[in-house]
Amino acid sequence: MPKTNPYYAGPLSDHFDGLRFLNPAGEPETDRTLAEVLRWRRSAPNHRWPRQVPVSPARPEARVSEPRITMVGHATVLIQAGGLNILTDPVWSERASPLRHAGPRRVTVPGIALADLPPIDAVLLSHNHYDHLDLATLRLLHRQHAPLIVTPLGNDTIVRRRIADARLVALDWGQNAVLPGGAQAWAVPALHWSSRGPRDRRMALWGGFMLQAAGRLIYFAGDTGYGTGAIFRRLRAQFGPVDIALLPIGAYDPRWFMAAQHTDPAEAVAIMQHLEAKRALGIHWGTFKLTDEPREDPLAQLDAALAAQRIEPGRFIALHPGQVVDC
Numbered sequence: 118m119p120k121t122n123p124y125y126a127g128p129l130s131d132h133f134d135g136l137r138f139l140n141p142a143g144e145p146e147t148d149r150t151l152a153e154v155l156r157w158r159r160s161a162p163n164h165r166w167p168r169q170v171p172v173s174p175a176r177p178e179a180r181v182s183e184p185r186i187t188m189v190g191h192a193t194v195l196i197q198a199g200g201l202n203i204l205t206d207p208v209w210s211e212r213a214s215p216l217r218h219a220g221p222r223r224v225t226v227p228g229i230a231l232a233d234l235p236p237i238d239a240v241l242l243s244h245n246h247y248d249h250l251d252l253a254t255l256r257l258l259h260r261q262h263a264p265l266i267v268t269p270l271g272n273d274t275i276v277r278r279r280i281a282d283a284r285l286v287a288l289d290w291g292q293n294a295v296l297p298g299g300a301q302a303w304a305v306p307a308l309h310w311s312s313r314g315p316r317d318r319r320m321a322l323w324g325g326f327m328l329q330a331a332g333r334l335i336y337f338a339g340d341t342g343y344g345t346g347a348i349f350r351r352l353r354a355q356f357g358p359v360d361i362a363l364l365p366i367g368a369y370d371p372r373w374f375m376a377a378q379h380t381d382p383a384e385a386v387a388i389m390q391h392l393e394a395k396r397a398l399g400i401h402w403g404t405f406k407l408t409d410e411p412r413e414d415p416l417a418q419l420d421a422a423l424a425a426q427r428i429e430p431g432r433f434i435a436l437h438p439g440q441v442v443d444c
Contacts, residue, residue: 124271124321132290132306137319138270140308144344145377147310148318157374164411170225170403172438177202179235184333184361184444188436189228191404192249192339194363195235199331201298203239205363206249206339207258213248213405215313221248221405224412228438231257238297242268243339244323245275245311248405252279259283267294269304271321275313290324300330303356306348307341309378327352333360333444336392340365340401342377343384349391361444362394366419366435367402370409379408382419386426389433396444399435 122136132139140147175187177195184198191213192206209227214220237258243249255276258264265284266276273287286294288304295301304324312318328335336352336359343349353359369381380388382399389397402415416435423430436442 122271122320123317124274127270130289133270133322138311138322139319140310140344141306141348143347144308145342147308147342147377149374153374157371160371161409164409166224166406166412168224170412172226172228174227174233175229175439175441176233177229177235177441182331184331184335186361186363186398186436186442186444187229188400188438188440190223190225190438192243192365192401193227194337194398194400194436195229196328196330196335197235198333198335199298199300201239201296201300201330202235202237203241203296203328203330204237204258204264205241205326205337206243207240207254208248208251209254209257210251213251213407215247221407223404224406225404225438228440231261234262237262237264239265239267239302241302241326241328241337242266242272242276243307243325243337244269244309245272245313245321246340247313248407249340250275252276255283256280265294265296267296267302267304267326269322269324271311275321288324289322296330298330300328302329303327305352307339308344308348309340309342327356334358335360336362336394338362338364338388340378341380343380343387344377346387346391349388353392358393358395360395362389362392362397363400364388364397365401366399366415367410368407369415375408382415383422383425386419386422386428386433390426395432397433398442399433402435404438
């Protein structure tokens with residue numbers, strides 16, 4: 118096993134032991150053994166997804182003042198606020214995979230064509246899994262827009278190896294970066310893990326972001342489990358009530374395997390409540406088949422969770438590629 122971290126060398130902390138990063142203390146363990154992976158694959162139900170789902174792509178305006186969210190697909194959204202244009206975890210590739218001809222294939226085309234993107238000022242990059250950190254897309258964005266890329270520790274090294282002159286800011290949890298126009302983005306904890314291959318598990322940090330722009334507080338969760346819920350209660354205490362929460366609602370089955378690392382819709386509703394979010398938008402579902410649930414299951418489970426909590430359905434909607442929401 119490696120004795121040095123290829124991505125990051127820095128001081129020890131409560132979530133870095135000198136080699137690997139850790140989730141906050143008291144939260145469930147995310148590492149899985151090979152035996153557990155094989156158990157999952159042997160028991161996986163055959164819920165087939167459609168090969169293609171129709172999408173009507175949007176053509177965003179170049180700049181807008183009031184917050185607007187446009188869904189591209191999976192965890193990729195365009196956030197426009199105060200004249201600033203930000204992408205989260207941009208993936209335009211056909212597959213979420215290190216391989217061009219194998220791995221999860223997208224069933225929805227991007228909700229914005231690359232050629233129709235407005236000028237991109239910044240990218241919020243949550244972690245290094247292939248369905249979130251897509252180097253092919255980042256190279257294209259760098260060539261066309263040269264955005265500032267803000268990411269947790271260690272992911273900057275991965276990007277820099279392929280895009281030598283990328284504009285990068287690497288943050289530890291709790292640190293912030295100033296974006297063009299004076300907006301600010303804080304890296305915040307998530308319950309997850311990282312790897313690009315079999316030997317680098319948890320050697321780059323993962324996280325979400327709190328974005329302060331145009332007088333609004335926008336939370337992008339990245340990938341996260343729910344755990345004890347403590348990290349979300351702490352975020353509310355630190356930042357105050359959230360205006361818009363972008364929360365993952367897919368890739369959750371089987372629960373015995375996925376719960377520590379991916380929320381299901383009921384947990385996403387609980388996060389919205391912990392954050393006292395005025396509005397939540399569901400992401401990370403319906404584009405790549407990563408886990409066992411049927412494609413439409415997150416929609417049904419989200420409706421059920423909102424009804425169980427007597428929450429108005431319009432307060433938390435699942436985003437579809439090409440959908441535009443003014444907030």
